[in-house]
Amino acid sequence: MNVYRVLIVEDHPFQHQYLANIFLATGGFEVELVWDGASALNRLSHNRYDLLLTDLMMPQMDGVQLIQQIAQLHRPPALALMTAASRRMLIGSAQAAKNLGLHVVGLISKPVRADEIVSLRKNLDLHIAEQVCGYGRQTRGCRSRATLIKALENEEIQAWFQPKKSLRDGGIVGAEALARWAHPIEGVLMPGDFLNDVEKAQLEIELLGSMLAQTLHAQAQWTKMGHPLPVSINLPTHLLDRGDLVDNLLRQVLASQADPRLITFELTESSTTRFSSDYYAGACRLRLMGFGLAQDDFGKGYSSYFNLVSTPFTELKIDRSLVSGCSDNEGQAAALLSITDLGRKLGLITVAEGAETQSELGVLRRIHCDLVQGFIISPAVARDDLAALLKIDGTGPALL
Structure with a gap:
C-alpha cells in the first residue's frame, strides 16, 4: 500500500x-x-x-x-x-x-x-x-504536423463510439464519435494527448473529415445488422467561418449514399467564429441540409440562453459537471430539472453526459431526461465492439 x-x-x-x-x-x-x-x-x-x-x-x-x-x-x-x-x-x-x-x-x-x-x-x-x-510519454504540444498528417492518413487516429441509451426503455438509440489515437508505440491516446496539437497544426478540418468518414463506414456496417444508428460528431465552432464547410460535409455524406439525418454535429464551446453571422449562417445551413445540431456542454462555461433559443438546435447536451454528484446535491438536481424542462419546451432531445452511478441515473430518470451517456453505460469503444453491444441490446440492460 x-x-x-x-x-x-x-x-x-x-x-x-x-x-x-x-x-x-x-x-x-x-x-x-x-x-x-x-x-x-x-x-x-x-x-x-x-x-x-x-x-x-x-x-x-x-x-x-x-x-x-x-x-x-x-x-x-x-x-x-x-x-x-x-x-x-x-x-x-x-x-x-x-x-x-x-x-x-x-x-x-x-x-x-x-x-x-x-x-x-x-x-x-x-x-x-x-x-x-x-511517465515517459511525449508532452503535449510536441507532435509535429508531419506526424499528425501521417497518423490521420494511416487512420491511427480513430473514431470510437460511446453509446447513448434511452432513459425510457434502456435501448441504445445513438452514439457519439470520439477521437482516439492508436499510437504504434505509446498505445491508445486520449484526446487530451493530441487535440491541442491538431489545432495548432491547423488540421481540424482533416480530423473532422476523417471522423465523419469513419462514422459513415461504421453506420453502414450497423445498418446491415438492422441498426441504422444516429451518431454525433464534435465540430469546433470556429470552423463555421469556412464558407465551404457545410457543402463539403454534405458532399462527403451523399458520396457514401448515407442519410444526413443520421449525423448530428455538436458545436463545442472551446472556440467561436470571427463573426456572429458566420455562426448563424453555418448552423442554419447544417440544419437545412438535414443534419442534426447539438449544443454541447450546456451548463459549463458561458452557454447563452439567447444562443440556445436563436440557433436551430435539435439536441441539448448537459455537461458532465452538472451530472456528476447530482444525487447528493439538491442545487445540481434543481439545475438539471430546469434544463430538461427548457429543452422539452424548445422541442430538443436532452442528453446527459458523464453519468457514473445508479443514483445519478435515478435523478436523470426522475427529471425525464431523454438520453444518457457515461461510463456506467459504456466508455467509448471501437466500431466492432459497438456492433457487439447492438447485438445484445435487445435483452435490455439491468441498470436501466
Missing part, C-alpha cells in the same frame, strides 16, 4: 486533533498539520507532499487565496478542500483550482467522515497511477 504525505491546513485546535486521528485510523498516510496558509506555503516550498487538504474559511489567507498561491508552485500536490459552508462554495473553489491546473481529488463538507478519507486514498491511488502511466 502506498504511503502518502499529507499536509493539512486547519485553524481550529479540535479539528487539528480530530483530523490527525481520522487519517491515522485510515492508514497509509504521513500527516503534518499547520494552522494557516502562510505556514502551508512555507512547508510546500521546502518539502514534497502528495496531498494538501485545506479548509476554505481561514483568517488572513483564506483557502481560495491559498489555492491561487500553490498553483504557482513548480510541482503542486493534489488538492482536497473542506468547509462547513455550502456545497456550492466547495464546487466553485474546486473549479477555480481546476482552471489553474490543479488536480482536485476530494470535496469534503464538515464534519469530516472516515469514509471520505478512504475515498481520498482511492482518488490519490488513481491520480498516482495516471501519473505513472503517463
Whole structure:
C-alpha cells in the first residue's frame, strides 16, 4: 500500500486533533498539520507532499487565496478542500483550482467522515497511477504536423463510439464519435494527448473529415445488422467561418449514399467564429441540409440562453459537471430539472453526459431526461465492439 504525505491546513485546535486521528485510523498516510496558509506555503516550498487538504474559511489567507498561491508552485500536490459552508462554495473553489491546473481529488463538507478519507486514498491511488502511466510519454504540444498528417492518413487516429441509451426503455438509440489515437508505440491516446496539437497544426478540418468518414463506414456496417444508428460528431465552432464547410460535409455524406439525418454535429464551446453571422449562417445551413445540431456542454462555461433559443438546435447536451454528484446535491438536481424542462419546451432531445452511478441515473430518470451517456453505460469503444453491444441490446440492460 502506498504511503502518502499529507499536509493539512486547519485553524481550529479540535479539528487539528480530530483530523490527525481520522487519517491515522485510515492508514497509509504521513500527516503534518499547520494552522494557516502562510505556514502551508512555507512547508510546500521546502518539502514534497502528495496531498494538501485545506479548509476554505481561514483568517488572513483564506483557502481560495491559498489555492491561487500553490498553483504557482513548480510541482503542486493534489488538492482536497473542506468547509462547513455550502456545497456550492466547495464546487466553485474546486473549479477555480481546476482552471489553474490543479488536480482536485476530494470535496469534503464538515464534519469530516472516515469514509471520505478512504475515498481520498482511492482518488490519490488513481491520480498516482495516471501519473505513472503517463511517465515517459511525449508532452503535449510536441507532435509535429508531419506526424499528425501521417497518423490521420494511416487512420491511427480513430473514431470510437460511446453509446447513448434511452432513459425510457434502456435501448441504445445513438452514439457519439470520439477521437482516439492508436499510437504504434505509446498505445491508445486520449484526446487530451493530441487535440491541442491538431489545432495548432491547423488540421481540424482533416480530423473532422476523417471522423465523419469513419462514422459513415461504421453506420453502414450497423445498418446491415438492422441498426441504422444516429451518431454525433464534435465540430469546433470556429470552423463555421469556412464558407465551404457545410457543402463539403454534405458532399462527403451523399458520396457514401448515407442519410444526413443520421449525423448530428455538436458545436463545442472551446472556440467561436470571427463573426456572429458566420455562426448563424453555418448552423442554419447544417440544419437545412438535414443534419442534426447539438449544443454541447450546456451548463459549463458561458452557454447563452439567447444562443440556445436563436440557433436551430435539435439536441441539448448537459455537461458532465452538472451530472456528476447530482444525487447528493439538491442545487445540481434543481439545475438539471430546469434544463430538461427548457429543452422539452424548445422541442430538443436532452442528453446527459458523464453519468457514473445508479443514483445519478435515478435523478436523470426522475427529471425525464431523454438520453444518457457515461461510463456506467459504456466508455467509448471501437466500431466492432459497438456492433457487439447492438447485438445484445435487445435483452435490455439491468441498470436501466
